[in-house]
Amino acid sequence: LAKTTQPISMDSYEGQEVNITCSHNNIATNDYITWYQQFPSQGPRFIIQGYKTKVTNEVASLFIPADRKSSTLSLPRVSLSDTAVYYCLVGDTYSSASKIIFGSGTRLSIRP
């Protein structure tokens, strides 16, 4: 399973767009990129998943360049409630034997 590298922490302000980049140089052909959000004392919550180019849902966008060695989670117009830890995960999600490897994540702090 490919290892991921993310910034340890980031700070931003309400209403700003936040971009969190994740490096995964050893990503395999069958691997997908998944981002989870975790609030204190809660389980992680799925945000978005993609394979290449751009994916957008109601809460975030995921940008993946052609070489797929990195990805960027974009959170538009963040609010205080977006303060959380964000995990970038890479793995083969199309297998019943899949397992997800979490790194240490990026601790995002949003200020008023």
Next chain:
Amino acid sequence: ETGVTQSPTHLIKTRGQQVTLRCSSQSGHNTVSWYQQALGQGPQFIFQYYREEENGRGNFPPRFSGLQFPNYSSELNVNALELDDSALYLCASSLGGVEVYNEQFFGPGTRLTVL
């Protein structure tokens, strides 16, 4: 709310004791994974069960064991507890199988403290 429930919420044990943690999967999910999350760290994969069979294991000793039942609920058992076993234990359910979108739905976790 993910529909995944865990019990108990909190638990305090002493070193050397045994503990059983329980997880009820989201309806229709046949795969459950267990994770250990130490304070300030990301979740670490313990093992996964798919249709009652162990389907992958992380770097945890044999004193960590599990079961998945026909209704897809699950247990995590830890024997001979050590101080370092103090952590938040998370279970996550998903719909496994080939060519199935495998998003994991996490429960709220059980906070285990070993004294």
